Amino acid sequence: MRELKERxxxxxxxxxxxxxxVDGFVNHQVDPNLMDACGKxxxxxxxxxxxxxxxxxxxxxxxxxxxxxxxxxxxxxxxxKTKPITMPDQVYLTLAxxxxxxxxxELIISPEFLAHGEKVLIIDDFLASGxxxxxxxxLAEAAGSQVVGIGALIEKSFEGGRKVxxxxxxxxxxxACIVSMEGSRILxxx
Amino acid sequence: MRELKERxxxxxxxxxxxxxxVDGFVNHQVDPNLMDACGKxxxxxxxxxxxxxxxxxxxxxxxxxxxxxxxxxxxxxxxxKTKPITMPDQVYLTLAxxxxxxxxxELIISPEFLAHGEKVLIIDDFLASGxxxxxxxxLAEAAGSQVVGIGALIEKSFEGGRKVxxxxxxxxxxxACIVSMEGSRILxxx
Numbered sequence: 146m147r148e149l150k151e152r153x154x155x156x157x158x159x160x161x162x163x164x165x166x167v168d169g170f171v172n173h174q175v176d177p178n179l180m181d182a183c184g185k186x187x188x189x190x191x192x193x194x195x196x197x198x199x200x201x202x203x204x205x206x207x208x209x210x211x212x213x214x215x216x217x218x219x220x221x222x223x224x225x226k227t228k229p230i231t232m233p234d235q236v237y238l239t240l241a242x243x244x245x246x247x248x249x250x251e252l253i254i255s256p257e258f259l260a261h262g263e264k265v266l267i268i269d270d271f272l273a274s275g276x277x278x279x280x281x282x283x284l285a286e287a288a289g290s291q292v293v294g295i296g297a298l299i300e301k302s303f304e305g306g307r308k309v310x311x312x313x314x315x316x317x318x319x320x321a322c323i324v325s326m327e328g329s330r331i332l333x334x335x
Numbered sequence: 336m337r338e339l340k341e342r343x344x345x346x347x348x349x350x351x352x353x354x355x356x357v358d359g360f361v362n363h364q365v366d367p368n369l370m371d372a373c374g375k376x377x378x379x380x381x382x383x384x385x386x387x388x389x390x391x392x393x394x395x396x397x398x399x400x401x402x403x404x405x406x407x408x409x410x411x412x413x414x415x416k417t418k419p420i421t422m423p424d425q426v427y428l429t430l431a432x433x434x435x436x437x438x439x440x441e442l443i444i445s446p447e448f449l450a451h452g453e454k455v456l457i458i459d460d461f462l463a464s465g466x467x468x469x470x471x472x473x474l475a476e477a478a479g480s481q482v483v484g485i486g487a488l489i490e491k492s493f494e495g496g497r498k499v500x501x502x503x504x505x506x507x508x509x510x511a512c513i514v515s516m517e518g519s520r521i522l523x524x525x
Contacts, residue, residue, distance in 0.1 A: 158421075166421040173422070174412045174448040175397075177405035203394045204413075207365075211398055215367035222364045223394075227436065231348075231356040232363070246417065258364040 184212025241280030275306030374402025431470030465496030
């Protein structure tokens, strides 16, 4: 998506070791108009799948997942990383490595909000190694839901996440696909 | 706001000790249409203040803050509770008690995204004791910003947060004000 790529080139910071800082418009500070445009684009690409729920992981996934859900007219569920006291004792829980925290984090969903037979569209901010998204896939499967599509704002194709997700046999879409971050340059796939 | 109150009466669960569970439409699972309507209503109530930025705290504040920012056409910043590696070493940090976690949490903002002279509108999901919102006020003041208004989806007036915020002399708006949660009933102020 042109707007997102232009913003990454203008404001994204390559911190080295594959870390792209987009704190000015995706994480920490969010540009709501850009996020709405991204949600609209995801909605356009995934509308034909008949998803009944958008699934994401707190924290940075919430903004793009919410705007996508808004355009699709379906609810969004965000997996929690800490179990709040309002959640029942019996939950779906899996572990996934956090790229920016440098440790494993829990991903937790209440069975109340992911039912057997639901069609789940997973939306997240980044597709890097695919580990977080695979964690969400495991949660959806544990609930008896079917993952029908996966979308990420920014894909870092050199980290191999798409290969990891391919066996699922569902469409995987990213709005900005970075193929290289060598040196200070950021190169997109097209 | 009628839609929000009706939803609280229909789906909110009074878990006792002042805990209102709204995990089906505000926390964990989010109804994007309701959240958009709430953002539109906040925008209507606060438009005259000339806010330049919406400020909230991760995690549950993100959805209503994002839709408010979308309707106001200004960026939203969410205070982080864990410092990500993309954040600079020098930050604004304060402590606030977490109602649902039962401990103190850090609220952290990067100086990159809250500047001297900004007009800040604080939006959060709950106004209870006011402690989290006061934490956000301290961060805004540390940055040399001016808090111009405070909005919460749900106010629990019996926890006294409004009294705590009154000395700030800015408008405080809630879309559903609960005056009592005695027994299993939820009573609104009007």
